[in-house]
Amino acid sequence: MDWREYLARHQAAYLEDFRTFLSIPSISAQPAYQAEVQRAARWLAERFRKAGFAAEVYPTQGHPVVLAEYTPYPDRPTLLYYGHYDVQPADNPERWRTPPFEPTVVDGRIVARGASDMKGQVMAFLLAAEALIATQSLGLNVKALIEGEEEVGSPHLPAFVEEHRERLRCDMVINGDSGQLSETTPLISLGVRGICGLEFDLLGPSHDLHSGSWGGQVQNPLHALAELIASLHRKDGSVAVRGFYDEVEPLSPELREWYRRIPWNEEEMRARLGVPEFYGEEGYTAWERITGRPTLEVNGMWGGYTGPGSMTVIPASAHAKITCRLVPHQDPERIVALVKAHLEEHLPKGVRLEVRAMESGAPAFRMRADHPVVQAAKEVLTELYGVPPVETMFGGSVPILSTLKRMLGHDPVSFGFALEDELIHSPNEFFRLSSFERGQRGYAMLLLRLAR
Amino acid sequence: MDWREYLARHQAAYLEDFRTFLSIPSISAQPAYQAEVQRAARWLAERFRKAGFAAEVYPTQGHPVVLAEYTPYPDRPTLLYYGHYDVQPADNPERWRTPPFEPTVVDGRIVARGASDMKGQVMAFLLAAEALIATQSLGLNVKALIEGEEEVGSPHLPAFVEEHRERLRCDMVINGDSGQLSETTPLISLGVRGICGLEFDLLGPSHDLHSGSWGGQVQNPLHALAELIASLHRKDGSVAVRGFYDEVEPLSPELREWYRRIPWNEEEMRARLGVPEFYGEEGYTAWERITGRPTLEVNGMWGGYTGPGSMTVIPASAHAKITCRLVPHQDPERIVALVKAHLEEHLPKGVRLEVRAMESGAPAFRMRADHPVVQAAKEVLTELYGVPPVETMFGGSVPILSTLKRMLGHDPVSFGFALEDELIHSPNEFFRLSSFERGQRGYAMLLLRLAR
Known part of the structure; x- marks a missing residue:
């Protein structure tokens, strides 16, 4: 059976698994949910095992890390996927139209805390790997490092990576905590501040x-x-x-030209944020201000x-x-x-x-645009959306990217399927079922391409 | 019987009355105490009646006003005394060493909310008048206007004064919500900001x-x-x-000379406030900054x-x-x-x-230093303390002073006996029993002098 057919046949069951994962309130910030965070880790490790991985839950001084490995090929490259299974708090219950840990499908969207950030994405990766393993088409080694403290600043992850450096050895790193520009336009992020x-x-x-x-x-x-x-x-x-x-360093003419090519509708953005006007460092454009300065x-x-x-x-x-x-x-x-x-x-x-x-600081992270994994990701996104991805950077910070690069020696390439309107960190967070399925296909295509 | 002897004989009973007054939690800011505020007003009117006054409790749109009158002399001057019977909240019970509405005498001090601000002072005035009436020596008409909303900004007092302007007609006004510099140094306040x-x-x-x-x-x-x-x-x-x-207006050389005579120990004040250094408008001294600018x-x-x-x-x-x-x-x-x-x-x-x-604003208030009531007050203070009072101003604001002046046509002269260390508005507020007695003598002496 083709992996695409395998995925298609299992969508109903996969949605049920996704629901189960979402129904565990793995809120890392609130001590009252500590047992639920542990339960989510155990559930996830078990689900990885079901997919064909060897998986274990590792305790840390904080919440546990799930480490899953599918490494049958001593002579082939190994990919490490990074993600997190913890979620933001879901306070202000009166602002949730449906309970945050009772996943509800409405108009092709699944509404629950953590749906977009990032249980849906972790599941998409896991299910893609499962389909490839089941159809004997996964031609490279895969490791998945899924932590439980991303929403509280990953305080114990650097020590964990340091301690298990040998075990985490790999040839490339994918950061799944990322997204796309819109339902019709893909993007590839080349860095964060x-x-x-x-x-x-x-x-x-x-x-x-x-x-x-x-x-x-x-x-x-x-x-x-x-x-x-x-x-x-x-x-x-x-x-x-x-x-x-x-x-x-001053922005080079080439970089400024590159920034100018990133889509930006000033009036639309201004209206969306509700600000009377934009304001920032003189002499720089919007994207330059947000990511380059x-x-x-x-x-x-x-x-x-x-x-x-x-x-x-x-x-x-x-x-x-x-x-x-x-x-x-x-x-x-x-x-x-x-x-x-x-x-x-x-x-x-x-x-x-x-x-x-402040305890945790991190330097900026930048990818080379011609990095082979970036090239592979761009090809996959182009095929998946029918148009090539916008190359951009994010203004936010993902401290773990620099840590992974420093400790494992590879640039993590961000490749995820969240969309910016999905209310992450807010009430009524949702994930598109179309993104859930597209994510499965996207990850499968990427894994296949990287195995070549 | 001489009025001094009358006061001396009644001190034990007066202290009991003071305790009773203090035990009524007349907190104007907190709706839960509304009935207690009313009870304090009724108790006070009754106590004025016992002293020989005609007294009534007048409702307002907020808390009631007590108006007491002793006006037997159609041809003699009339003095109006202003005070308030409401008190600040007494929150943070754990910071009170004794319950705020169970007056407790410790080391010559009576500890209770409102003791210094200003039930003790209202009582001192009332008892002075009682002693003079009882000994047939009160040779002028006296009216007392005691409000119940001073601690919440006196929102309904201006309308009350306006409405009862005829009834409140007088020849001089005393503001009892005031104090002295220390136990050994009197002061007379000539204005507020x-x-x-x-x-x-x-x-x-x-x-x-x-x-x-x-x-x-x-x-x-x-x-x-x-x-x-x-x-x-x-x-x-x-x-x-x-x-x-x-x-x-620029400060005149005379005024600056006057400011220079007000006692000020910079190092002592700095240490008491715990500031590394003082800071204010260049070219002005401490007292000029605090009250003149x-x-x-x-x-x-x-x-x-x-x-x-x-x-x-x-x-x-x-x-x-x-x-x-x-x-x-x-x-x-x-x-x-x-x-x-x-x-x-x-x-x-x-x-x-x-x-x-902000709803309530008020202009500054200034007294002429040669106002006849100020002169009388200075003479009384000099006799009472053995040294002449320091003439000063306060940097704070007593909005009602300007209102009384505008509506009744007389400068209210501040004459009270609170001392600055008595923790008003704070836990463990207290009033010195020596001040309670000195206040009675002081008011009696002032009333006698103003009747001449």
Whole structure:
């Protein structure tokens, strides 16, 4: 039997398996769901075994890792697939139209937490491999590393990869936590930005003061905070931290030309985000700003009285959280040190500063466009969609990509089937059943091509 | 019997009355205590009647007003005393060493919510008047206006005064919601600053955005907020709002000389507040800054993710609350309009602005130092403490002072016995029993002097 026919015959059963996987609330962030995370790992390992893999659940200091292996060919290449089986929390039950862990099919979409991010994608990969194994057509070795902590920043994955480096040895790496541009337009991502972050407190008086009694004579930590944060950017939208751009290479004319070819409808995007206008570093286009240039963003800022009505207080302290998105050559630790130095240097009078660096930082990740696995992925996507993929980058950060590259020696190639409108991390997350099936075909085609 | 002897003989009974008054939780801010607020008003009116007054409880649209009158002399002057019987909330029970509404005497201090602010002071006035009436020595007419909404901004008092203007007619006004510098140093307050306020929102994208996907291209409302708030002050500490100082008169050499005579130990104050250094408008001394110059203070500021850890968000909105302390000739409504105009004019790109003015504003209040009631108060304080009072102003705002002056035509003279360390508005509020007795003597002496 042809693998396509095998897949077609099993779709009903596969959808049931997908439902079962989705019904396990493997929320990694919330301790109350710890047993469910473990249950999801066990279920997944068992499902890999059913597909023909040797699979085990490995404990870590946090949630377990599922490692599945199909390695019958000592002389053929080995592909490592990366994915995660944990999901975001599903709070705000009143905003879910159907319960988040009771998968519901509506209009060709399956609605559940984790459907798009990324249980549907993990299943698509697994089922593709199963179809190829069952039809004796999988001509390369496959390993699958499916972690349970992606949604909480993969704190224990680097140590796991380090410890099992020999076992994870491979010739190529696929990152399945990725997506396509739309139902009709494929994309291939050639990189993501890095990230680093810190939070800080400005400490003024030892207790909140009455702003009538002391206003005018005591530095208000909120004023100091505003001044300090305002000092982090220049009027032209660039970051004012000394040395911030030292390692940043100017965008080459070729790269800028490449950016210009990425589709972008400014008016449509502006309306979708609901912003009165776009704003960013002068002299750069939208895609250049979002993926090609580093940023410094305040993600939270607070202090003083924030309830209803008025309370005339000079607060004892004020606080902010900052993250920076990094481009190639920027070192996360160095950038944190530079931002800290800027805060110290620009500290207004009358307050003290306390800075805490964010634990996890990561450098940017970039793929060569001519990498053989990228070429194979582009060919598969072209065949699958009927049009060649847009080559792009993502502005977000997938810290594990740099880790995998560093530890395993291969560039992970992002190849996934999520679409941007599928409400990941939000209520009513869904995955298209068409994507579920297309994902199975897509992964099968990629595996076949890479085995040549 | 002499009034002093009368007071001395009744101290034990008076302390019991004070305890009873303190045990009624007349918290005006919390609807659950509405019946208790009413009960406190009835108890107080009854106690005034016992002292020889005609007294009534008047309903308002909020909490009732107690109006007590002792007016036997058609040809003699009439004094109006202003006070309040409501108290602040007493939340955080774990921080109270004894229950807030079970008055407890410890080391010559009575601990209870409202002891210093200001049931002890209202009682001192009432008991002084009672002693003079009982000893036939009260030679002027006395009216007492005791409201139940001071701690929530006196929203219904102006309408009440307007409505009962004829009934409240008088020749002089005493504000009892005031205090002294220390147990050994009296003070007389010659004014307070005015106040006005507003809060505003900066609205960016219609929902929180991922800072990786959009950082660099979308204005971050937190950045805009920091920039906007930083723009409100100049580097020299002055307020940068155009027209803010238009009505502010320069401090005259005489006034500055007067300010210099007010006691101020910078190092002691700095240590008490726990600030690394003082900070304020250049060219002015501490007392000038606190009471003689207007200010603009941010009392609260918030937006984005403020929980533990990191969430990489560009928030949909950011928020701030502002109050200004005003000096003579500054009009609260005009200042709000100027601040609003500044915000609009300096609004960063990419966000929308929504401003809400605070409901209650008030102009500054100033007394002539040679006002006859001030002179009488100074003489009484000098006799009571053995040293003449420091003449000062308060940096806070007592909006009702301007209202009483405007509606009744007389400058209210502040004359009270609270001390600054008595933890008003905080857990474990207390009043000194020595102040309770000294207050009775002080009010009696003032009433006698004003009757001459």
